[in-house]
């Protein structure tokens with residue numbers, strides 16, 4: 268008996284293929300084939316009966332195809348992760364299968380190793396989601412929403428969002444959700460090296476049934492404490508998401524997370540205004556070059572005209588030491604806001620970390636940018652980061668958590 272094994276259901280209309288796949292897994296104790304189904308209808312019935320962890324689903328079946336079955340099972344049996352199986356040349360179907368809710372895919376013929384990898388990968392992802400879900404949805408919880416915003420592109424919003432979320436979770440032991448609301452070109456998932464199987468575009472298709480379990484289904488786990496609602500995979504899907512959707516999503520996520528960090532697009536669209544309205548804190552990211560300063564000044568003026576409380580807005584100076592002839596004091600006077608926090612410029616650390624998909628707060632704990640992010644996390648958490656003892660204990664706790 269394989270007691271702790273990952274339970275797998277094989278769905279294919281060809282009996283020989285089912286047998287072959289079953290044989291591939293015969294000697295792998297991590298996996299147990301608990302059943303086979305020869306049609307989509309049988310797959311749905313057996314999933315309900317056997318509750319597999321993973322379903323291997325053929326894409327091409329007579330009567331009802333694997334995509335339609337995936338669509339049904341993704342909603343009715345979200346605890347079972349689906350891996351779609353196809354032959355070469357079915358890319359368009361594959362894309363549809365992933366949108367329907369499949370978590371991974373395999374192109375036939377595949378080896379036992381490839382199959383095992385895929386099964387373990389989707390199972391691992393689902394386990395992470397379950398860990399996050401276990402503390403989810405407490406109607407009394409009122410998590411804080413922090414929007415990371417700027418009217419200028421490329422100032423470091425995504426860098427700050429991804430590292431801040433990880434630092435905040437490590438520093439406070441909080442559950443932190445990230446919403447990638449840079450709806451056209453969001454890349455939080457890339458920064459955190461997550462391959463999202465579901466995105467905010469998939470979530471809003473079911474927005475009428477909004478509850479914590481639904482959001483949970485569409486989150487990707489970075490670790491046990493940080494979950495990401497990824498941006499749509501294609502820019503044209505951005506228009507599926509409007510301000511009302513974001514308001515509803517953030518409202519529900521407050522009951523699931525202690526903090527929700529929202530990455531944004533650099534414009535005052537309806538969707539971004541909904542995020543800014545919902546936010547408890549807005550981090551306005553600036554740098555020291557004139558065009559950015561001009562834009563940030565306009566941005567702050569608009570926020571004033573929207574009657575946002577001054578306390579809600581914190582200006583963060585990124586790449587603070589690449590001054591280009593200006594004094595921070597002059598800039599603060601011109602903006603009429605102090606810099607709540609400054610982060611040094613450190614291309615080597617920051618770019619290397621993005622390319623490896625590991626946040627620098629994990630990979631480079633001793634650098635100035637990491638310390639700057641922790642200081643920012645402390646401000647958000649309301650901790651006095653100036654006390655050296657506090658910082659030491661934070662860093663040691665962090666090292667315990669992430670080695």
Ligand SMILES: Nc1ncnc2c1ncn2[C@@H]1O[C@H](COP(=O)(O)OP(=O)(O)OP(=O)(O)O)[C@@H](O)[C@H]1O
Pocket residue numbers: 419420421422423424425426427449533585586610611612613614615617618621636
């Ligand atoms: N403190 C820093 N030191 C050095 N490089 C940085 C720093 N912060 C950000 N960068 C670099 O600047 C570039 C833009 O950063 P990022 O993608 O985070 O900005 P963004 O505001 O999210 O951009 P976009 O508007 O395109 O979404 C990246 O190449 C990033 O590595």
Ligand SMILES: [Mg+2]
Pocket residue numbers: 424425426449453454530
């Ligand atoms: Mg970005």
